[in-house]
Amino acid sequence: MLTSNFKVQNPKPLISNRAIFCLLLLAAYSLLSLGCRYDMQDQPRYKAFKKNDFFADNKAMRELPEGTVARGYLRENKAFYQGKKENAGSNNATAATAAVAATTTDASGNTVVTSFPDAIEKNPVPVTQELLDRGEQRYKVFCIVCHGPVGSGDGMVVRRGYPKPPTYHDDRLRGAPDGHFFDVITNGWGKMNSYGSQIPAADRWAIVAYIRALQISQNPNGNVQMTQNNAGNAVNQTTPSNSATTQNQNTGGQNR
Numbered sequence: 001m002l003t004s005n006f007k008v009q010n011p012k013p014l015i016s017n018r019a020i021f022c023l024l025l026l027a028a029y030s031l032l033s034l035g036c037r038y039d040m041q042d043q044p045r046y047k048a049f050k051k052n053d054f055f056a057d058n059k060a061m062r063e064l065p066e067g068t069v070a071r072g073y074l075r076e077n078k079a080f081y082q083g084k085k086e087n088a089g090s091n092n093a094t095a096a097t098a099a100v101a102a103t104t105t106d107a108s109g110n111t112v113v114t115s116f117p118d119a120i121e122k123n124p125v126p127v128t129q130e131l132l133d134r135g136e137q138r139y140k141v142f143c144i145v146c147h148g149p150v151g152s153g154d155g156m157v158v159r160r161g162y163p164k165p166p167t168y169h170d171d172r173l174r175g176a177p178d179g180h181f182f183d184v185i186t187n188g189w190g191k192m193n194s195y196g197s198q199i200p201a202a203d204r205w206a207i208v209a210y211i212r213a214l215q216i217s218q219n220p221n222g223n224v225q226m227t228q229n230n231a232g233n234a235v236n237q238t239t240p241s242n243s244a245t246t247q248n249q250n251t252g253g254q255n256r
């Protein structure tokens with residue numbers, strides 16, 4: 001009975017070939033699409049202060065090349081932006097710039113400097129009525145509280161106990177170059193804060209022009225030499241008010 005009428009029948013498949021094909025296609029598609037997808041927020045990158053062995057200094061963040069200037073901040077005009085002469089402060093300083101400004105402290109603890117070898121003499125901005133008006137307005141915003149309405153150092157804050165600034169109306173400051181006033185506003189002076197970050201350079205020059213106008217207005221002699229270089233002869237001009245016997249009420253102040 002070896003040759004019976006035994007018939008081999010193919011069992012019916014559970015899923016059709018077509019369905020398997022479709023499933024495989026779907027799986028391949030989803031694998032591919034998952035593997036190749038990179039969202040922008042997941043980019044390969046280094047955070048600013050992360051370590052990175054690729055560079056010799058192991059910093060991911062690179063140093064700025066020397067002399068890099070942020071866009072719009074190229075301040076080549078030294079006279080306008082610093083109130084200093086072109087060769088001021090350089091290493092190969094000339095005799096003028098090498099001169100060290102003599103600094104003393106007066107009776108109220110204020111820093112008294114009588115020579116300004118690096119400061120430019122003249123306001124680089126043409127002095128017009130508009131400039132003076134602007135200077136007056138800015139002076140009243142930023143300076144009047146301490147320096148007072150005409151610059152005698154009796155502002156409201158001072159009357160309430162703040163250290164008294166020197167008057168603008170002595171020979172030392174009358175003879176000081178414009179660049180000195182600009183420097184004081186820009187970088188501060190002794191106990192006075194710097195205003196460089198609050199007052200743009202053009203407005204600082206407007207204030208300087210206005211201070212010059214105040215000085216003329218309060219000068220009984222009326223013969224102000226506004227742009228005289230004070231180096232050398234200025235010590236003799238200093239008013240003899242800083243006597244050592246005067247009580248010093250501001251010894252805690254920082255002078256520079």
Ligand code: HEC
Pocket residue numbers: 109110111112113139142143144145146147157162163164165166181184185189190191192193195207211253254255
């Ligand atoms: C909060 C008070 C205060 C304000 C505001 C102020 N100053 Fe002064 N200023 C002082 C004091 C205090 C001194 C004396 C500092 C020292 O010598 O230690 C001084 C000194 C000065 C001097 C004399 C520098 C020297 O050679 O002795 C000038 C010039 C000056 N200020 C200009 C200005 C101008 C311009 C403004 C406005 C942009 C201004 N100050 C705003 C307090 C102030």
